[in-house]
Amino acid sequence: MNPQDDSGSKDRFQKFGRKLDEELGEAAEKFEREKEKVITYLNNEVVPAIRNHSSKALRTAAEQLGRLAEYMDKDRSK
Numbered sequence: 001m002n003p004q005d006d007s008g009s010k011d012r013f014q015k016f017g018r019k020l021d022e023e024l025g026e027a028a029e030k031f032e033r034e035k036e037k038v039i040t041y042l043n044n045e046v047v048p049a050i051r052n053h054s055s056k057a058l059r060t061a062a063e064q065l066g067r068l069a070e071y072m073d074k075d076r077s078k
Helices: 003-076
Strands: none
């Protein structure tokens, strides 16, 4: 085996490592940007919608419970 062949393999391996590191770094940065977009969307759009629908559901449940209480009170007076 020729020592120069070893040096060429080492250089190719180092170049590959640098390229891989660069690509992974770019992917991580893109992931971070996309993650921030998702968090912003959830906070600005999804959470308020859930809160709005949750409060409507609670109001509906409260109305139904009120009707049930009235029914029970009427039934008890008989």
